[in-house]
Amino acid sequence: MNQVVVVGAGLAGVRTVEALRGRGFTGRITLIGQERHPPYDRPPLSKAVLAGDADTSFVETDLEAMEVDFWPGVSAKSLRAGVVETTEGEVAYDGLVIATGSEPIRLPGDGPQHVLRTLDDAHELRATLVPGARIVIIGAGWIGAEVATAARRAGCAVTVIESAPTPLATAVGTEIGARTIPWYDGIDLRLGTMVDSVDEGGVRLVGGEFIEAHVVVTGIGVRPAVGWLADADIDLHNGVVTDEHLRASLPNTVAVGDCAAWWSRRWGTRLRVEHWDTALNAPEVAAATLLGEDAVYDPVPYFWSEQFGHMVQYAGHHPAGDRLIYRGEPEGKWSAVWLTADDTLAAVLAVDRPRDLVQGRRIIGAGHRLDAERLVDPQVVLRDC
Template sequence: MDAVAELSGTDRVVVVGAGMAGAQTALNLRQGGWHGPLALVGAELHLPYDRPPLSKDVLLGKADATAFEIDWHHLGVDLLTGRRATGLADGVLHTDRGELPYDALVIATGAEARTLPGLPGARTLRTVDDAHALRAALTPGRRIVLVGAGWIGAETATVARELGCHVTVVEAAAAPLAGALPAELGALMADWYAAAGVDLRCGTAVAGAADGGVLLTDGTHLPADEVVVGIGGRPATDWLRGGPLALDPDGTVPVDDRLRTALPGVLAAGDCASYPSARAGARLAVQHWDHALHSGAAAAAALLGTLDGPYDPVPYFWSEQFGRMVQYAGRHAGADHLLWRGSPSGPGWTVLWLRDGALTALLAVDRPRDLAQGRRLIERGTPVDPARAADPAVQLKAAAR
């Protein structure tokens, strides 16, 4: 489906999933000139809302809700909250509250928090209800065990310490963020935990619940008033299994470079989709806010026939942890040359990854200008002068050759 002419005024567009990707799809369809019937289906009863503040302002009690400031009624969007997708057939979306016929469908059901067996009562942090429940539990003096030293684990540990809790973080890998960064960088972040008064236990995993706490695989028993599991998310696509749309082995919905699935008129966006990236030379599945934002807009443009080229952005994400702003753009590989820009002992530093003289990725800690300039260099594939790029006194854009 490549042009708006393929949608007549009576065609029905259904967007299933009311997170960032789904909301952006619906919003951009209207802003792009689509005036036909449009429904936005969300499993939660809440109005569509933003998720990044959940582990920050909502958990801290600075905000109660993060609903998007979008007037769905004024836009003529039929907002169907509290309705969960249960299956897909040709031209019909099955939900737990009946069938929804469609002429074009955008799948944007996102991801759901991974859990661990053997930890009854353990909390996760994925929804606004999760955040409210956890916020009530984070009172001074409470013993909190967090499983996972990834992005969400670090952010939750930051807030829990700020609220006066005793925090232990358990990480099966040898260092924080093992799945995203080299061990030498994760080791630097381990120092942040210590400085914040967080007890970080790496190289051990949770064996299960035991005697008012958790038992680790190394035999250690950790008393806990609350256990929080933050080990990432899995695509919320189980409802598609057994239907006409085949999923990738990791559960994502495979799409082409226009976000179209193998089914005519069906697209996918956000955390639940995997797309081919010529930039990375691989198929990517990205579970971050920036991808949800841009892929939702791209899905709308693809339906309207206005998508300008293949969908292949520079991946980007950020995290606020232990008083620092950590930002990452691009995608590095083990063979890429790692280049330091500044010292990790300083107030801010950046790590660059170079491949064939060009920037492929960067990690910036409290250096937002490096991130902004580096992201543009990655996007353009611009070669850089390594000596100038390594000098933190030289603007990164000035290192371009």
């Protein structure tokens, strides 16, 4: 292999470049990135950057020292075996890394709507968060909650509209989501409410009501950014389909990060995880696979969110769980654990209880069973349950 092309210069893309060089690959590497910026981390965008505590979140890396041919501001348009066609012409490869991440879903309507995916999005949105501004946020998922946190802190009049009966319902279910409703104190939280369109000056709800807004932010989820692969001879289904080695169906091709739907041996299902830890750690496996080594990606998925003064952390795969058990009261620091039918820990969600997260993640990784009776006592540490 002499010429690797990495499409997508986000965290997964740049970490794969580093992993290739770290494993001794000396051939040519071309890194193609649609954005004009060097690679950066996205989690700070909805936290420190939106709050005005930071302006950038660039990844510490040295593309020049790694002799990477970096093409910022260039998009891949299509793919045929051995050639990527870009907005700046064709580039040939004998090894391909697909790391194009995901892109926000927008709502219908002619009115202006912000999304929060890029550094530029964050700067544009930050400029609008001024005292008294009427902000309507559509979606009470992870991004919606974090934007609402920043907007409330900035002194805006905040409305959050969510079609589900609770926040975070799609991510972790309505039972957990209900515990977060009190966090929206001072926010006009409209649950079970559908938006019809984003119009000039506000948002039209299904049923006709119009909610006025200076700023509308749509945070209703993302989809894998694989449109450029539509005509390629590669399996796509909710992203780029890969095996447990992150190998895609096209020869000499791996996919990594938000855009990859990989086979998980641990959970016996296909996973596509839109979180930072995957973009950070899967690249080692992707690089190893591309170089012909035998490596498997089978993590206990992990993510965190900082919202309304709370640190929310999650590890595991709760659809594998059967029973939900709470540790601690909703007003304080608490966690929730999902057990399978045979009392194996499937997932843990910790609110301001980082120790439960760390121990839970290890227990899930080891496949240990827990004693449900002991679990309900938040004083008993998880590893002793």
